[in-house]
Amino acid sequence: MQRLIAPLILLSVVLFSEIFSYFAIKRLSKNKKKFKWYWWVSVAFLYSGFFLTRAVFANYTRNWYVNIFAIIIFTKLAVALSFVISEFIRISKQTIRKSSQETDLSRRKFNSNLALGAATIPFFSLNWGLFRTAYNFRVQEEKIKIPGLPKAFEGFKIVQISDIHTGSLQTHHQLQKAIEIVQEQHPDIICFTGDLVNNRTDEVYPYMEDLKKLNAPHGILSVLGNHDYGDYETWVSEEAKKQNLAEMVDVHRKLGWNLLLNRHIPVEKDGEKIVFLGVENWGANLHFPKYGKLNEAYQGLSGEDVKILLSHDPSHFDTEVTESYKDICLTLSGHTHGFQFGIEIPGYIKWSPSQYIYKQWAGLYKKGQQQVYVNRGLGCLGYMGRIGIRPEITVITLVPENTV
Numbered sequence: 001m002q003r004l005i006a007p008l009i010l011l012s013v014v015l016f017s018e019i020f021s022y023f024a025i026k027r028l029s030k031n032k033k034k035f036k037w038y039w040w041v042s043v044a045f046l047y048s049g050f051f052l053t054r055a056v057f058a059n060y061t062r063n064w065y066v067n068i069f070a071i072i073i074f075t076k077l078a079v080a081l082s083f084v085i086s087e088f089i090r091i092s093k094q095t096i097r098k099s100s101q102e103t104d105l106s107r108r109k110f111n112s113n114l115a116l117g118a119a120t121i122p123f124f125s126l127n128w129g130l131f132r133t134a135y136n137f138r139v140q141e142e143k144i145k146i147p148g149l150p151k152a153f154e155g156f157k158i159v160q161i162s163d164i165h166t167g168s169l170q171t172h173h174q175l176q177k178a179i180e181i182v183q184e185q186h187p188d189i190i191c192f193t194g195d196l197v198n199n200r201t202d203e204v205y206p207y208m209e210d211l212k213k214l215n216a217p218h219g220i221l222s223v224l225g226n227h228d229y230g231d232y233e234t235w236v237s238e239e240a241k242k243q244n245l246a247e248m249v250d251v252h253r254k255l256g257w258n259l260l261l262n263r264h265i266p267v268e269k270d271g272e273k274i275v276f277l278g279v280e281n282w283g284a285n286l287h288f289p290k291y292g293k294l295n296e297a298y299q300g301l302s303g304e305d306v307k308i309l310l311s312h313d314p315s316h317f318d319t320e321v322t323e324s325y326k327d328i329c330l331t332l333s334g335h336t337h338g339f340q341f342g343i344e345i346p347g348y349i350k351w352s353p354s355q356y357i358y359k360q361w362a363g364l365y366k367k368g369q370q371q372v373y374v375n376r377g378l379g380c381l382g383y384m385g386r387i388g389i390r391p392e393i394t395v396i397t398l399v400p401e402n403t404v
Contacts, residue, residue, distance in 0.1 A: 017073060018043060020080035046072060063168050063384055070383045074122040082117075125387055134380055135174040137181055138390040142364055144371060146329050147401045148306055150272035159187035159216070160394040162312075162334025163225065163377035166207050167198030168384050175210045178378055178393065182214060185395050189218040189267065192257065193334040193375060194225025194281065194312030199233040201247040211255050218267050222257040223278040224248070225312040225335060226288050227381075260310060262296040274306040277328070283335075284315035285357075292316065294325060303327060314360040317372040330371050332396075337377040338362040338389035352389060362389070 022039055029035035050069050053062045146153075159182055169175055182190065197203040204211075214220055230244040252259035260278020267274055282292030292311065301307070307328045309321065314333035321328055338361060342352025354361040362376050376392035 013077065014073065017076040017080045020083050021076040024079050024083035063382075066382050067384050071123060071126045074126060078122045126383070126385060128385075128387070133387065133390060134385045135177065136386075136390055137178055137378070137393055138376075139181060139185065139393050139395060140363075140376075141395045141397070142373065143397045143399050143403070144330060144364065144373070145401045145403055146306060146398050147369060148304075148329075149398055149400050150269075150274065150306065152270035152272040153274055153306075153398055154400060156269070156274075156398045157186065157188045158191055158308075158332075158394075158396040158398070159185050159189075160191045160193060160332050160373065160375050160396060161378050162193040162375040162392075163195040163337060163379055163381070164192075165195055165198050165227070165377075165379035165381050167200070167203035168380045169207065170384065172207065172210060175207055176213075178391075179210060179213050181393055185393070187216045187395070189276075190214055190216045190220040191276070191310055191332055192220065192222040193310050193332050194223050195227045195334065195377075195379075195381075196225070196248070196251070198227055198381060200230060201228075201244050201251060204251055208251070208255065214255075218269075220255070220257045221265065221276050221278060221310060222252055222259050223310045223312055224259070224261070224280055224291075226281045226283065229281070229289075229291070231289070260297070262293040264297050264301060264307075266305075274308065275301060276308050276310065277301075278310040279316075281312050282316045282320065283313040284319040285313075288313060294320060298325070308332065314358055314372055314374045317365075317370075318359055318367070321372075322367050322370050326368070326370065328370060330373065332373055332375070333360070334375045334377055336361045336374060337381065340377075340380060340383060340386045340389055342388045344388060 026032055026035055026039070046069065049065060053065045161178070161182060164175070166175075228245075228248050230241045230248075233241075233244070235241040235244070249259060249261075258265060260276070262279050264275050264277040267276060277294070277297040279292030279294050279297055281288065282290045282294075294309075297309075305327075309325075309328045309331045311317070311321070311331055311333055313335045314331075317331045317333065321331055336354045336358050339352045339354035342350075342354070342362075344350050344362075350362070352361060358374075359365075360372050360374050362374050364371060364373050373394065373396065375394050376389055378391050378393070380386065380391075
């Protein structure tokens with residue numbers, strides 16, 4: 001039943017948008033019979049095209065159709081909401097005051113025009129997010145206190161990137177710009193927390209030379225995200241899907257990234273060390289498989305080791321990490337993208353629909369002595385834009401626990 005809740009909510013929103021935006025705009029048309037046919041034929045084409053894009057091999061074509069679809073749907077939703085609210089007010093006033101029919105007709109047309117005016121807000125916002133802020137990268141600096149941090153690692157700089165989603169990239173310039181910013185931070189180590197592609201490993205191939213420019217003295221550590229397994233693609237056989245995953249693992253190797261598949265690696269400096277663990281994707285949500293095996297990553301570790309975990313999905317932190325692995329001091333995650341939509345004014349407001357799904361959805365969170373940092377993502381998925389939630393490059397500086 002839980003699996004049906006989200007689709008039912010989505011279906012309800014879509015039906016609400018289509019029906020009430022239709023009534024709002026129909027009222028302004030001169031030939032209502034023709035309008036009816038034009039409207040519902042265009043709706044049929046819109047939704048047919050959306051479902052048929054799954055059969056279009058080119059990711060670029062698929063992504064652009066999703067963007068057009070999103071702009072149309074959210075514009076219709078704004079029309080429908082404005083229309084329903086204004087109509088409710090009109091009917092309430094009419095009931096109380098018993099307005100004349102002439103006044104009522106005038107008010108009806110006004111409500112329809114008001115609804116059309118409301119449509120400009122999502123239309124221009126979505127286009128702004130698509131063309132202006134989708135790759136307006138934000139460098140987020142965090143000083144994170146680590147209990148028992150070895151002296152050699154005081155000031156150690158981790159640059160975290162996540163959710164590149166190369167299948168959604170429009171040009172090489174976007175990724176090149178992000179890589180330049182990463183390198184300008186002079187990281188000691190780079191951590192990539194999953195989702196290199198949208199659906200298939202071959203999406204990353206055009207960007208291999210760009211990604212090879214990432215480097216740090218202590219290397220690049222990486223894990224897989226839910227989109228890296230090919231679970232969202234239709235494959236001709238199970239063998240083809242397995243081959244896709246094997247190619248993904250090989251991509252990390254060719255890039256020179258140290259892919260942590262349920263294992264750990266010590267990072268040494270001046271005779272001291274901290275340990276980085278990495279697990280395959282593990283999500284508490286029923287839609288995401290639990291590939292990660294943290295018990296395997298733990299094999300051979302001492303209770304005295306300072307441990308930092310790379311785990312793509314932040315729901316792993318609350319569900320397993322804080323319950324069974326209490327000596328992991330910091331978890332690095334991504335996955336949520338901050339929903340690519342929200343409002344963030346530091347010190348005042350931090351809101352996104354993502355918070356109704358994920359308890360930890362963007363930024364730093366603490367539970368007892370354990371912490372998780374959720375990166376807002378570098379790329380986009382579905383709608384190739386961002387509104388209020390900028391793409392993020394995180395610069396984490398490790399400091400001792402007693403730092404003021």
